Amino acid sequence: MDLLSEEIRSLALKNGADLVGFAPVERFGTGPEKTRPDYYLPRAKSVVSLAIAYPRSIGQAWGTYAEKGALPGPYMWFGFAYLNYELSHVALKVAMVLESHGYSSLPIPPSHTLVQYRYFEKFDQWGRYLGDFSHKHAALAAGLGAFGWSNLFLTSEYGARQRLISIITEAELEHRALMESHEVCKPD
Numbered sequence: 001m002d003l004l005s006e007e008i009r010s011l012a013l014k015n016g017a018d019l020v021g022f023a024p025v026e027r028f029g030t031g032p033e034k035t036r037p038d039y040y041l042p043r044a045k046s047v048v049s050l051a052i053a054y055p056r057s058i059g060q061a062w063g064t065y066a067e068k069g070a071l072p073g074p075y076m077w078f079g080f081a082y083l084n085y086e087l088s089h090v091a092l093k094v095a096m097v098l099e100s101h102g103y104s105s106l107p108i109p110p111s112h113t114l115v116q117y118r119y120f121e122k123f124d125q126w127g128r129y130l131g132d133f134s135h136k137h138a139a140l141a142a143g144l145g146a147f148g149w150s151n152l153f154l155t156s157e158y159g160a161r162q163r164l165i166s167i168i169t170e171a172e173l174e175h176r177a178l179m180e181s182h183e184v185c186k187p188d
Contacts, residue, residue, distance in 0.1 A: 004101060005174040011097055012050055015090045018162065019051035019155060021142030022173035028141060035133055037168040041106050046175070048094055048167040049135070049142035052087055053158040054080075080163070084110040087165040095167050103171035108133045110165045135164035143176040146184050154184040 005022060012020045025037045025044050037044040091107035098105040136153040139145060145155035152160045156179075 002174050004171060008048060008094055008097065008173065012048070012090055012094055015093050016052060016086050017050040017090050018053045019049075019139075019144050019157065021049045021139065021144040022175045023047045023049060023138060023141035023143070024172075024175050027178075028137070031134070031137065037133075040108070040133070041104060041168045041170065043104070043170050044168045046169050046171055046173040047138045047142065048091075048098075048169060048173065049139040049144055050087060050090055050094070050165050050167075051139060051144060051155065051158070051162040052083055052090075053162045054083055056161065083163040084165075087163055091165045091167050095169070098167070098169050098171050101171065103169050105167055105169040105171070107165065107167045108135070110163060111135060133166060133168075135166050138166040139164050140178070143178050146179040146181040148181060148184065156184050159184075 008022075009020045024046055028036045028047070033039060037047050087110045088107070095105040095107045136147075139153055139155075140147065145153055148154045148160070153162075153164070154160055155162060
């Protein structure tokens, strides 16, 4: 692995990320134009994808609420807000180090609010609301995991229990091969 890629991986892991991957912007070429990395940073070469796993108890509590037909309590939302804060903290550090090496870098905030969705009139015949940038697709393009049968993003380490964030950068970082769904989504 090249020195810059290794420095970024080590920095992210040291600051709380559980998974780190790099994707070349070419892997985003078939997505809607306004969601591609080079739409936000015209000379982008790579996307850094970071994941932080969350405790099983959060997923179990969501399931318990769903079984009872109830909405989750405020402490559940706090858990996601805290994870988003931690992700943002790591992403900012990564972006600052990349910029100290002379590469413009743009951290994209973690998704979890309706403010981050835009209507794409020409997406298809019905139009759709999409997030500004898909952290799930970035993690897929970075080889961190794959989409399961449910279309959830899954990793072999944490299943669906992680939050994601992305940093678009002009740095050319060393990427890995894509993961196949059968590597993370195994039928019984």
